[in-house]
Amino acid sequence: MQAVHRPDPTSLDAVVGALTRSSTAALEASHELLAHYNDTGDASTQRAVDTLIDHAADALRALTDSLADLSSELQA
Amino acid sequence: MTGSLIHGDQVSCSRVGGAMRRESSRLRQHAQSLVDALGDLAAREGPDSDTSMTGEATIATIANSLRALRATADDLDEAGAALQRYATDLAESHELGRRAERRVEGAGLLLEGTRVVEPWGPASVQEAEWRRAQVPEVQSRVDLATAHVGRARGRLEREMTRLTEAFWAHSREAHSARQAPLPPRGS
Numbered sequence: 001m002q003a004v005h006r007p008d009p010t011s012l013d014a015v016v017g018a019l020t021r022s023s024t025a026a027l028e029a030s031h032e033l034l035a036h037y038n039d040t041g042d043a044s045t046q047r048a049v050d051t052l053i054d055h056a057a058d059a060l061r062a063l064t065d066s067l068a069d070l071s072s073e074l075q076a
Numbered sequence: 077m078t079g080s081l082i083h084g085d086q087v088s089c090s091r092v093g094g095a096m097r098r099e100s101s102r103l104r105q106h107a108q109s110l111v112d113a114l115g116d117l118a119a120r121e122g123p124d125s126d127t128s129m130t131g132e133a134t135i136a137t138i139a140n141s142l143r144a145l146r147a148t149a150d151d152l153d154e155a156g157a158a159l160q161r162y163a164t165d166l167a168e169s170h171e172l173g174r175r176a177e178r179r180v181e182g183a184g185l186l187l188e189g190t191r192v193v194e195p196w197g198p199a200s201v202q203e204a205e206w207r208r209a210q211v212p213e214v215q216s217r218v219d220l221a222t223a224h225v226g227r228a229r230g231r232l233e234r235e236m237t238r239l240t241e242a243f244w245a246h247s248r249e250a251h252s253a254r255q256a257p258l259p260p261r262g263s
Contacts, residue, residue: 011117011147018110025106041084045229046217048236055243062250
């Protein structure tokens with residue numbers, strides 16, 4: 001009879017922990033980006049920088065949710 | 077820090093660029109921890125991973141998120157570096173602008189926006205001719221400062237536009253990953 005291969009719970013916990021910490025770090029990074037004021041001195045350049053910051057924060061929040069979901073599903 | 081010829085605050089641009097690069101570095105460290113944890117899990121499960129509880133499909137799903145995390149961190153570092161380069165260029169432009177403004181003042185001329193003009197009012201013929209003779213050289217100083225900052229702004233805008241599209245793609249990838257839940261254990 002073939003042995004059922006079960007994951008080492010310690011290793012799985014480490015993956016879950018790493019996913020959770022990565023998710024938290026992504027959320028903190030999104031907050032950090034939005035917390036800073038900057039003045040490029042030109043309206044068009046300023047719009048380009050502000051748009052980038054908004055999109056970067058969006059990407060980080062999406063990653064936050066995606067990594068947190070993976071962590072929760074692995075724990076279930 | 078803001079002169080009348082060149083606008084903008086290089087310190088605030090440098091600060092936000094530095095914050096982006098710091099956050100990028102933290103995210104890369106977390107990504108590496110995740111790689112290590114996944115490597116450890118794979119090593120402990122052995123070569124039979126397709127029959128394991130974790131499964132190749134699950135590992136692949138996590139690997140997709142890991143790729144998105146690393147790509148986002150890399151682009152954040154690039155954006156931060158671009159802002160820091162701009163901060164340096166802006167500081168140089170402020171210095172060029174200050175020198176140009178001193179030349180305008182020293183020649184008894186005025187600035188209308190970025191254009192060097194002669195002042196209104198009574199002046200001797202000799203004085204008026206001397207001022208007029210100064211205009212081309214003084215204008216070239218002003219143009220040097222405005223061209224320097226103009227090139228820097230063009231470079232920054234191109235970089236920001238390119239990286240904005242990249243971040244938009246990373247958002248979509250992360251949303252797609254959420255809409256595709258993990259396969260059942262062992263699949």
